[in-house]
Structures are given as C-alpha cells and as structure tokens.
Amino acid sequence: MNLTIRNIEPQDDQTMGEIVQNSLENRGLAISGTAYFDPYLFHLSEVYKAKKSDYWVLEKNGKIIGGGGFGPFGRYKKIGELQKLYILDEEQGNGYAHMLMKQIIETAKQDYEELYIETFKSLNTANQLYLKYGFVSLSQPLEGSEHGACxxxxxxKLSK
Incomplete structure (x- = not known):
C-alpha cells in the first residue's frame, strides 16, 4: 500500500469538496451553517495558499481518501482553526485521521498558540479523536464563528 500526505493542489479541489459534502450528507448534516455550504469548498487549494494556513490531502494508492487543514480564526491572532478534516467513510477506522491530525498540529504550532474547532455532538468518533489530541470542550463558540449550526x-493549547 502506498500512502502519502501532501499539500492540496488545484486538481484535488473537486474530490475534496465531494468528500466533505458526502460525509456531511451521510450524517444528516447537509444543512445551512455547516461546511457543506461554504462558498469556497471546491476551491480549497486557493484558500489554503493564505498565510498561516495549510491543507493536506491523504492519498492511498493514488486515490485521495481524505484531507484536513488549518487556517486563521476570526480576528484572533494566536488562535488557528482546525478545518475540514474528513476521511472517506469506507476508509475510516484505519488511523488515517491520526496521520492528518499530527501533521496539522505540528504545522499549526508554528503560527498559533491554540487550535479551535467547531463540530457536532453527534459526531462521536471525530470528537473522541479531538479529545485524544488534547482538545477541551467550550461552553459556547468563540466570537467570529462562521458555522452557526455547530x-x-x-x-x-499548542506547545512549541
């Protein structure tokens, strides 16, 4: 098996947009206020060229099976946001999200002191992953949230 994590490229945009949308549809979360309707969802390679942003795709035997990244959050200078971490349903449970999470955390700590994520209680497996990596629950969203449905x-907290 050939497994590669690499930066997203323009030819990956359509596939990653579909992975995000299919994943949300399969969980009944294709609703307003989620990543499903982000206007830039099918242009991630452009979005993540910005400073203090990065996005990777995970390729297995030449096929993209997931991706994840981070970028700035709102007006906060020292808080980044974990963004669009998705793995194809049929590839989940193989440790691939851990590979992406490690890449995201290691790189994000170069630009940020903390990493934030907005999600859903119903996404138990994803939430277990976040908690395993040291994320702690907040009672409300940080100011500047774009995903009101979460x-x-x-x-x-990120350590250097």
Whole structure:
C-alpha cells in the first residue's frame, strides 16, 4: 500500500469538496451553517495558499481518501482553526485521521498558540479523536464563528 500526505493542489479541489459534502450528507448534516455550504469548498487549494494556513490531502494508492487543514480564526491572532478534516467513510477506522491530525498540529504550532474547532455532538468518533489530541470542550463558540449550526466547540493549547 502506498500512502502519502501532501499539500492540496488545484486538481484535488473537486474530490475534496465531494468528500466533505458526502460525509456531511451521510450524517444528516447537509444543512445551512455547516461546511457543506461554504462558498469556497471546491476551491480549497486557493484558500489554503493564505498565510498561516495549510491543507493536506491523504492519498492511498493514488486515490485521495481524505484531507484536513488549518487556517486563521476570526480576528484572533494566536488562535488557528482546525478545518475540514474528513476521511472517506469506507476508509475510516484505519488511523488515517491520526496521520492528518499530527501533521496539522505540528504545522499549526508554528503560527498559533491554540487550535479551535467547531463540530457536532453527534459526531462521536471525530470528537473522541479531538479529545485524544488534547482538545477541551467550550461552553459556547468563540466570537467570529462562521458555522452557526455547530453545537460543539473545542480548543487545544499548542506547545512549541
């Protein structure tokens, strides 16, 4: 098996947009206020060229099976946001999200002191992953949230 993590490229945009949308549809979360309707969802390679941002895709035997990244959050200078960490349903449970999470955390700590994520209580497996990596629950979203439908907010302190 050939497994590669690499930076997203323009030819990956369509595939990653579909992975995000399919994942949300399969969980009944294709609703307003989620990543499903982000206007830039099918242009991630452009979005993550910005400073203090990065996005990776995970390729297995030449096929993209997931991705994840981070970027700035709102007006906060020292808080980044974990963004669009998705793995194809049929590839989940193989440790691939851990590979991406490690890449995201290691790189994000170069630009940020904390990492924030907005998610849903119903996404038990994802939430267990976040907690395993030291994210702690918040009682409300940080100011500047773009995903108003989310009902779970987590924050992790990053150490250099």
């Amino acid at each position: 009902d779970t907010w987590l924050l992790k």
